[in-house]
Amino acid sequence: xxxxARPLPSAFLAILGCLAGLWPxxxxxxxxxxxxxxxxxxxxxxxxxxxxLGYTGARMAENRYDTLYLEYGLxxxxxxxxxLGHSVSGAEKLIVFARxxxxxxxxxxQIAVEGGAGQIDGDTVLRPGLSLGYGWNGGWLNGxxxxxxxxxxxxxxxKLDLTYGRxxxxxxxxxxxxxxxxxxxxxxxxxxxxxxxxxxxxVSLELGVTYGLEGDDSMGLKLGIWTEF
Numbered sequence: 001x002x003x004x005a006r007p008l009p010s011a012f013l014a015i016l017g018c019l020a021g022l023w024p025x026x027x028x029x030x031x032x033x034x035x036x037x038x039x040x041x042x043x044x045x046x047x048x049x050x051x052x053l054g055y056t057g058a059r060m061a062e063n064r065y066d067t068l069y070l071e072y073g074l075x076x077x078x079x080x081x082x083x084l085g086h087s088v089s090g091a092e093k094l095i096v097f098a099r100x101x102x103x104x105x106x107x108x109x110q111i112a113v114e115g116g117a118g119q120i121d122g123d124t125v126l127r128p129g130l131s132l133g134y135g136w137n138g139g140w141l142n143g144x145x146x147x148x149x150x151x152x153x154x155x156x157x158x159k160l161d162l163t164y165g166r167x168x169x170x171x172x173x174x175x176x177x178x179x180x181x182x183x184x185x186x187x188x189x190x191x192x193x194x195x196x197x198x199x200x201x202x203v204s205l206e207l208g209v210t211y212g213l214e215g216d217d218s219m220g221l222k223l224g225i226w227t228e229f
Contacts (some may be wrong), residue, residue: 012039027122033099034072034109034182036074039229040072042067044223044224044225049220051219066085077216078098081096082096084094088183089119093148111130123153126151128147131145138167144161146158156183157181160180170197177190188216205223
């Protein structure tokens with residue numbers, strides 16, 4: 001993925017600041033703990049190409065990467081998981097993590113802290129995180145802030161995902177803003193809307209697109225499979 005060397009304008013920073021004050025529970029992450037003995041798994045493939053090629057670029061796209069995400073309700077307060085895919089820097093990652101809410105289960109604003117460890121591009125990494133969630137009948141807001149600290153090179157990359165979700169019958173519509181900054185690089189902001197629809201029993205299909213807004217001149221397609229167990 002190519003990132004243009006442009007700083008974030010104040011307008012985008014203001015939008016991110018407003019959304020960060022709301023936060024919240026897409027199925028694959030969030031401040032709400034998993035029910036004990038239940039789990040969630042998703043695998044997603046991304047295909048990207050330069051925006052200069054327009055939609056016809058999909059036929060010539062060479063950049064593809066796949067992700068695998070798992071989480072499981074270990075206790076009423078602890079959710080554990082596995083995160084495979086690409087880090088903020090674009091390198092391959094393998095992270096195991098544990099997440100725990102720090103507010104009462106009945107609180108409208110849910111807050112959870114997370115600790116993870118693993119490898120990014122062969123280097124040892126520690127990944128603390130913070131999630132905040134706010135849900136209502138048929139919708140949610142979710143925010144996940146993660147810091148990937150690679151001890152071998154003494155660098156920390158930061159990632160922030162803000163998601164608005166809406167349930168329409170058995171389908172889910174999601175609008176996500178993906179932002180981040182690799183240590184030493186300019187920050188980026190990307191838009192990633194998608195729709196999730198059931199296809200068979202507890203299996204759902206996710207279809208979406210991605211489009212770089214700042215610091216990212218790529219666009220692409222997103223195809224994922226979700227399941228709960």
